Amino acid sequence: MGRKAVVRQDVSCPSCGSHHVVKCGRPLGRQRYLCRDCGKYFLGDATYHHHSRKLREEALKMYANGMSMRAISKVLNVPLGTVFTWIKRYGRQNYEKLVELWGKAKDLVKGSVFTKVVDEMWTYLYKNTRAFYKWIFACYVYTRLGVYLVYSVNDRDENTFRGVKKYVSDEGRWASDDYNLYFWLKDHTVISPVNPNESLHSSLRDRLVRFKRATKAVNGSISTMMYSIALVLWEKS
Template identity: 25%
Template structure:
């Protein structure tokens, strides 16, 4: 008689130190990982309970998939997708890798929340070409105050020069001796703008996609910036 043995690995830490840990009310076997201490089931009834599905949902969020598209493909309810989005974004911290940068480019893109496109939300952000990372960003109106909030986040860094277009608010906030103005100096960040619009439908200029809540909107952008910097979630 042939006996088939199935090796169960922990879906969280991939440890093989897995033992049985009682039975759920559904009658399904529950398992416990001795490595990380987390419990799991070998087979889940609901898609939202599977760790690999959660990782798939997060990858789809940063690859231009809409909430309802994700719900349709994965079988996870859209409210669960929103909850995962906000939980993941809340746990992430985008911080510069270096203490000094030769050149930083600054630009802005507009988005909107809800169906009123006249109420734009402007995203100002700083991009370092030498490390290809988003250093910091600021939300608000397209005015000097929003630029000042962004510059305050960059003051802890040693930056050789700031490259922007000729929008007047940049010249009023950034130090004159380090400020370079002209589209010639912002070609890299213009490419990042295109990437952001490609990765998130909310930033596309002509789109029917939008966020109903500002928290979901901001966290979706934060998730994309983190993914761009680290290429993993």
């Protein structure tokens, strides 16, 4: 059995403010505590900085409107690591919401899909001092109930495109450029390079520093790209 939590008026959890804490060892001679309400560990003599929800929302809005993490850190006087944590945490939450909505939308629009317009946009992924091309596959699904957008990020191949197709109904015609990956699609039409997806690509390049053509080596992971796009889409909605 674990220790019984006690109410300590002299110690409170820096994460949730609870006084229901227990002592939990002394790493490097410093008293550590465990919060029984939120489950987080903290040091009793450490200084913790709290940031308001309004400040976090402002940072996310600035990021989704073209500012870099470093610039946000300087303007708001917040550590760069904190800004990165916010973007990763809330970007992941928004992306998970999108995935859930895509699954529901696929079932909801059955029998009403008439066109699916797909296109790709390139960007860079930085690994081990080298920049690699990565591609954002975006598909607008036009239905009688409305339009929704699905996207996936990775190499310019069938696997990445499959990440889009699994959230799109088989009905309706496909429309794309003349990239050979799409020629095997059923009921496929080649359209002009200037299609509805181009406005999304322009918006992403304008609103996210990491996707600007002249900027290399700013995307450190595929997940960061996915989460960043989710932040832009939620901020625009």
